[in-house]
Amino acid sequence: MTKKIDIDWGLCESNGVCMGINPDIFELGDDDMLTVHQEVVTPEIESDVREAVRQCPRQAISIVE
Structure with a gap:
């Protein structure tokens, strides 16, 4: 099953925490x-995406399958 980054645009305030974790993914x-430059969560970026999910102050980022 393919994992993808999901942004709740109603919650996102563009604080930039995710960009600080990996600017190649989030800008x-x-x-x-x-x-979001790469929506598919590959093994190479999964750790950074999970960190962005944890640190997002509005909890606007999630991973969906």
Whole structure:
């Protein structure tokens, strides 16, 4: 089963905590909008994504299967 990053856009405040964990996955643009560059959670990035899930102050990030 493929795991994917899911953002609850109603909760996301673009605090940038996730970008601080891995800016190759999460990026805040000049307009303060979050972009997810890689939605599929591969083994190489799973640890960073799980850390972003844990640290998101609004709990807006999750992993779905």
